[in-house]
Amino acid sequence: xxxxxxxxxxxxxxxxxxxxxxxxxxxxxxxxxxxxxxxxxxxxxxxxxxxxxxxxxxxxxxxxxxxxxxxxxxxxxxxxxxxxxxxxxxxxxxxxxxxxxxxxxxxxxxxxxxxxxxxxxxxxxxxxxxxxxxxxxxxxxxxxxxxxxxxxxxxxxxxxxxxxxxxxxxxxxxxxxxxxxxxxxxxxxxxxxxxxxxxxxxxxxxxxxxxxxxxxxxxxxxxxxxxxxxxxxxxxxxxxxxxxxxxxxxxxxxxxxx
Numbered sequence: 073x074x075x076x077x078x079x080x081x082x083x084x085x086x087x088x089x090x091x092x093x094x095x096x097x098x099x100x101x102x103x104x105x106x107x108x109x110x111x112x113x114x115x116x117x118x119x120x121x122x123x124x125x126x127x128x129x130x131x132x133x134x135x136x137x138x139x140x141x142x143x144x145x146x147x148x149x150x151x152x153x154x155x156x157x158x159x160x161x162x163x164x165x166x167x168x169x170x171x172x173x174x175x176x177x178x179x180x181x182x183x184x185x186x187x188x189x190x191x192x193x194x195x196x197x198x199x200x201x202x203x204x205x206x207x208x209x210x211x212x213x214x215x216x217x218x219x220x221x222x223x224x225x226x227x228x229x230x231x232x233x234x235x236x237x238x239x240x241x242x243x244x245x246x247x248x249x250x251x252x253x254x255x256x257x258x259x260x261x262x263x264x265x266x267x268x269x270x271x272x273x274x275x276x277x278x279x280x281x282x283x284x285x286x287x288x289x290x291x292x293x294x295x296x297x298x299x300x301x302x303x304x305x306x307x308x309x310x311x312x313x314x315x316x317x318x319x320x321x322x323x324x325x326x327x328x329x330x
Contacts, residue, residue, distance in 0.1 A: 077204060077248045081125075086159030090129065094137050099153035101141075106284065109133045110291035117295035121303065126292050128249045131201045132156070134288055135163045138281050139209045139225065143268035148227065152207060164205040166196035166228075166254055167278055176221060176274050181256065183212035183226060190226060190266070192234070192259040202252030203239060206230045210254070211278060215271045222271035223278070226261055234259035298324065 085091065094109040095101025102108070109130065116126040136156040140149060140163065155161035172178035181194025192212050199208065208228045215222040228235060234257045242250030268277050301323045 091159040095157045100157035113292045114295035118299040124247045163207040164199045164201040165209045166199045167211045168198045170197045181212045192256040196254040198251045223274040225267040225273045227265045
């Protein structure tokens with residue numbers, strides 16, 4: 073129920089090895105798969121009864137696995153994955169923009185190459201985990217193909233020159249961590265910050281990430297349902313009617329097979 077991020081719990085989760093789940097073993101992970109991330113997020117919601125905290129964890133794992141492990145070059149993986157797998161570093165993905173969401177025709181943040189640096193200009197919104205992130209995966213326009221915008225992703229560290237992190241209101245369901253906005257004003261990152269394919273990142277990375285993110289999120293929703301059913305059963309002071317028992321059992325069965 074609190075907006076205050078539980079740093080002590082985050083540290084305990086790190087000590088328990090939870091941030092290793094689903095990340096490459098050669099960089100400190102457990103060598104698991106997306107299915108392991110999904111199972112862990114479900115368990116965190118079902119046992120902890122906090123969709124917000126489980127969402128924080130799931131977002132952390134998905135950005136680390138999909139973007140850094142999936143598209144990072146060897147140097148980028150060696151730089152960031154060990155810290156992500158230990159929980160010492162959290163990353164957030166920045167695609168959406170104010171008033172236009174994530175529609176590729178309407179996004180306007182740009183990245184321009186200047187010798188050995190890229191300069192990013194624009195605004196991003198709804199960056200989940202952004203207030204605890206030390207690294208942002210930012211989508212920006214890097215070319216035009218006729219009237220079609222071509223996009224690339226960049227690894228932007230929190231202390232990058234020209235980056236401002238703006239705290240945004242947190243919905244109760246997202247506590248203890250919510251969204252932030254990013255303002256990029258000639259934000260300078262090295263040429264090595266380019267992540268994945270230049271000019272083809274929207275099709276190769278952003279679109280399929282939605283499917284992977286939704287699949288993992290569904291597992292968390294199933295855990296939430298199972299946790300609520302368990303709470304309902306434990307809160308009944310008197311034996312429920314047969315109809316209520318049947319309904320609770322049906323819900324528990326549905327949660328078990330999702």
